[in-house]
Amino acid sequence: MTANLLTPTTIRAAGVTKVYGPGAAGSGATATVHALRGVDLGIAQGRFMAIMGPSGSGKSTLMHCLAGLDRPTSGTITIEDTEITALSERQRTDLRRDRIGFVFQQYHLLPELNGSENILLPLEIAGRRPDRDWLDTVVGALQIGDQLDRKPSELSGGQQQRIGIARALAARPAVVFADEPTGNLDAASGRDVLEFLRYSTREFGQTVVMVTHDPTAAAYADRVVLLLDGRVGGSLDAPTPETVLNALQKLRG
């Protein structure tokens, strides 16, 4: 990817493996699962990457490791200037809070808080003062200004997901990880969410990593990385739904 030569790399994974089961320290499981078998990848700042692959290929495991939610068995992961695989659990928790945004399939908004309170909650927990100009920019771009005083139950799925995206962007994170962000949405709302994620990379230089099963969703990314049996089985730049579908079919043999 030529962008790597021009822009800094936000995330780098080198030789990442993850073993679940008796081979893994502290595990009571009886069968060994090699969920990741040596993943190398780099994501340049301001790029939108989609991770795809068949069920069980290691997508969630890779995302959890890249986001510092889980620790690989071996290998290194660096986010900006920090090797997160060298951090303690406590330091990883701080890093997630300060430098990573999450968008979930199920939104995970707190029902008793209104939109604005949901967006600000992670900053409040971190004891950080919101950057009002930045929040205004995000709220304006997402067109959710008239939804901020409503509770999640008063919003459609697409509106809730936009609140979820504003929450993820509020702290200007190094990376936003989106886990099937359109999985619960109708096609039109899903398109809006994907268009905004792409817009955030172009307009704000936001780096986005998304796990999805949907070739149409993946086609919004700059690059699709295909996992197979815990390895990178291929990648596609400037994907279209057709090229993604073809690549997936080829991957499965």
Ligand SMILES: Nc1ncnc2c1ncn2[C@@H]1O[C@H](COP(=O)(O)OP(=O)(O)OP(=O)(O)O)[C@@H](O)[C@H]1O
């Ligand atoms: N906590 C765990 N303990 C044991 N095995 C696990 C654990 N989590 C995942 N696995 C196994 O690791 C492999 C990769 O799982 P992972 O959830 O990363 O795949 P995935 O590509 O995200 O799958 P899906 O598309 O079905 O969500 C699978 O074989 C899975 O059963």
